[in-house]
Each structure stands twice: as C-alpha cells, then as structure tokens.
Amino acid sequence: MKRPRLLLLWLLVLFFGACACKSEGAELGYSTSPMSTRLRIRIGSETFTATLLDNPTVTAFRARLPLTVTMVELNGNEKYYELPQSLPTNAANPGTIQAGDLLLYGSNTLVLFYETFTTSYRYTRLGRIDNPTGLAAALGRGNVAVTFELQ
Numbered sequence: 056m057k058r059p060r061l062l063l064l065w066l067l068v069l070f071f072g073a074c075a076c077k078s079e080g081a082e083l084g085y086s087t088s089p090m091s092t093r094l095r096i097r098i099g100s101e102t103f104t105a106t107l108l109d110n111p112t113v114t115a116f117r118a119r120l121p122l123t124v125t126m127v128e129l130n131g132n133e134k135y136y137e138l139p140q141s142l143p144t145n146a147a148n149p150g151t152i153q154a155g156d157l158l159l160y161g162s163n164t165l166v167l168f169y170e171t172f173t174t175s176y177r178y179t180r181l182g183r184i185d186n187p188t189g190l191a192a193a194l195g196r197g198n199v200a201v202t203f204e205l206q
Contacts, residue, residue, distance in 0.1 A: 095204050098194060098202075104185050105183060107182040112145065112159055112181060113182065117205065119138070128199075132169060134167050135165065137164055137165075142179075144161070147180075148177050151171065153168070154168060157181045158180055169191040
C-alpha cells in the first residue's frame with residue numbers, strides 16, 4: 056500500500072517541478088524564438104526582410120500591418136515613429152543594440168536601428184532585419200518613409 060502512494064507522490068513532484076521550470080519570459084508569452092511570420096520593410100527602392108519574434112507585442116503590431124509611416128531621425132543611429140496606440144510591452148535592457156534591430160521603446164515608439172552601439176535604455180523586442188547591409192544608406196540622414204508589411 057505504501058508503494059502506490061510513494062509512486063504517486065514522486066509523479067506529483069516531477070509534474071510540478073517540470074511546471075516550475077518555465078522561464079519568466081515564456082510565462083509572460085515573450086519567447087525569443089522566431090515565429091514563422093516574416094516582415095518586409097520597404098525604404099525607397101530598397102527592400103529588407105526581417106524575422107519577427109513570437110510575443111504579444113508582435114501579435115499586436117502585426118494586426119496594424121501594412122503600415123507606411125514617416126520615421127524620424129534620432130542620434131545618427133536610429134529612426135523612430137510614434138504609434139497612435141500602445142502595444143503590450145515586456146521591456147528589458149538589451150545591453151547592445153545591433154544594426155537591424157526592430158524594437159519598441161515605451162509602449163508606442165517603434166524604433167529601427169541602423170547602427171550597433173551599447174545602451175542603458177529598455178526596449179521590447181519585435182524582431183530583426185535578416186541582413187542589415189545597406190540599411191543605413193537606405194534610411195539616409197533625415198526623416199524617411201518606411202513601409203512595414205507581412206511577407
């Protein structure tokens with residue numbers, strides 16, 4: 056009679072232990088693994104592709120696509136656009152921004168980075184341009200029209 060109870064207790068410990076092993080990001084729905092959705096980013100005559108992450112922020116962003124906006128130059132390393140509505144967030148400090156990162160600052164500022172640098176700011180990750188070669192040249196030095204659409 057003690058063996059079935061011991062076995063049941065052991066199975067419960069294994070089950071609850073496995074449930075507790077989920078990462079905090081996964082629990083919040085902010086997986087860093089890419090989803091199958093690809094993004095096309097058009098800047099003038101140039102087109103870039105990006106891989107979007109699988110998280111609630113991206114789901115809300117995708118619902119607003121296609122989107123053509125005028126992105127504003129900032130700091131010689133990024134372009135940004137203030138979205139009219141907030142998106143869900145899960146901000147973290149990435150430490151280093153990579154050229155091609157597509158991030159959300161606060162809850163409504165879409166940011167496309169074209170230079171690599173370190174930062175102390177917090178962002179929610181949306182995705183990344185697969186090959187950012189030529190991105191800085193395409194974006195230029197001033198404000199620029201950018202179209203985001205699902206591929």
